[in-house]
Amino acid sequence: MNEIISTVIIGIGVAFDFFGILGLIRLPDVYNRLQAATKSVTLGTWSILLGILIRYGFTGVGVKALLCIPLLFFASTVAAHALIRGSYIFGIKLWDKSVVDDYKDVWRGK
Amino acid sequence: MKAALHFIFLVGIWLLLTLNVTLPNIAVGVVSAFVVTLFFAKYSLKADKKQFHIHRYFWAVIYGFIFLWECIKANIDVMYRVIHPRMPIKPGIVKVKSTLKTDIGKVFLANSITMTPGTITVDIIDDYFYVHWIYVHSKDPAIYTQKILGRFEKYLKRIFE
Amino acid sequence: MTSILNIFFYILIGLSFFCLFRIIRGPTIADRMVSIDIFGILVVGICALLVIITGREFIIDIAITWTILSFIATLALAKYLAGKKLNE
Numbered sequence: 135m136n137e138i139i140s141t142v143i144i145g146i147g148v149a150f151d152f153f154g155i156l157g158l159i160r161l162p163d164v165y166n167r168l169q170a171a172t173k174s175v176t177l178g179t180w181s182i183l184l185g186i187l188i189r190y191g192f193t194g195v196g197v198k199a200l201l202c203i204p205l206l207f208f209a210s211t212v213a214a215h216a217l218i219r220g221s222y223i224f225g226i227k228l229w230d231k232s233v234v235d236d237y238k239d240v241w242r243g244k
Numbered sequence: 245m246k247a248a249l250h251f252i253f254l255v256g257i258w259l260l261l262t263l264n265v266t267l268p269n270i271a272v273g274v275v276s277a278f279v280v281t282l283f284f285a286k287y288s289l290k291a292d293k294k295q296f297h298i299h300r301y302f303w304a305v306i307y308g309f310i311f312l313w314e315c316i317k318a319n320i321d322v323m324y325r326v327i328h329p330r331m332p333i334k335p336g337i338v339k340v341k342s343t344l345k346t347d348i349g350k351v352f353l354a355n356s357i358t359m360t361p362g363t364i365t366v367d368i369i370d371d372y373f374y375v376h377w378i379y380v381h382s383k384d385p386a387i388y389t390q391k392i393l394g395r396f397e398k399y400l401k402r403i404f405e
Numbered sequence: 406m407t408s409i410l411n412i413f414f415y416i417l418i419g420l421s422f423f424c425l426f427r428i429i430r431g432p433t434i435a436d437r438m439v440s441i442d443i444f445g446i447l448v449v450g451i452c453a454l455l456v457i458i459t460g461r462e463f464i465i466d467i468a469i470t471w472t473i474l475s476f477i478a479t480l481a482l483a484k485y486l487a488g489k490k491l492n493e
């Protein structure tokens with residue numbers, strides 16, 4: 135029974151991964167690609183780790199998978215933040231059809 | 245005080261990672277946690293009475309479930325925009341004012357914004373968050389502040405302030 | 406049950422090839438860095454899946470280590486993008 139539930143959850147995770155990579159391929163510029171890819175791929179990997187926790191219970195492997203989840207949360211969010219700020223400072227333009235850009239004012243004065 | 249909390253936290257993580265309560269294992273954990281504490285305790289969180297309030301941990305658990313639900317909704321939303329043949333996106337960077345005061349609260353708010361519907365925090369300057377949004381619903385500050393921050397801010401206030 | 410997991414494993418391997426495609430094609434340097442970051446997270450998922458398929462439990466340690474290492478690598482690359490020295 136545990137095996138079936140964990141396989142279903144891992145399948146959902148792989149589907150999230152798939153849509154994340156599809157976004158990485160299809161979307162038009164760096165900022166939108168980062169949007170789709172970080173969220174979906176992180177949630178997909180969480181699901182795979184959760185599947186391991188359900189399959190093995192609270193043994194050595196399960197607890198390690200559980201500890202990996204908050205680690206991945208901080209790693210992926212902070213990395214996304216650093217990358218998006220870095221690419222803005224590097225001088226990569228927003229997409230042509232973007233609507234507003236309030237962040238421009240911060241860098242105009244410097 | 246600060247260093248002691250840091251040390252206990254590190255030893256707890258070591259015991260969880262190894263799941264093995266023999267004496268040599270605990271000795272290795274204590275020694276390595278001590279060395280790490282010696283160098284890095286000054287970067288740790290400031291210790292005050294807030295860390296011993298039980299109801300904060302209760303709200304943290306509730307916040308975890310709300311966050312997970314928002315995260316799944318975010319992914320379905322992004323999935324829809326990616327699959328749709330014409331890609332209904334309208335990106336932009338907006339400026340949002342937050343009312344949280346503590347640094348740790350701001351960090352958690354920024355990380356939560358990054359994981360939820362089509363928003364990524366670009367920068368934090370004082371009280372203002374610069375947020376990249378994949379679909380700008382409206383240009384009125386009152387409406388988008390409510391839409392981006394409204395769900396998380398009130399729980400984070402109960403946890404950290 | 407193992408055959409389904411094998412199919413998932415091959416799907417993840419295929420997805421990492423799409424990631425490599427973006428690394429090669431990416432019009433700007435930032436695209437390549439985003440792609441490297443995503444590739445790191447995908448590898449963590451592949452390691453986690455290998456634990457179940459092969460039954461060797463030490464592979465989850467590799468997954469944890471890979472999370473931390475890819476995080477540090479991405480931070481270093483982002484610092485380079487923002488034009489700062491590494492000790493700032």
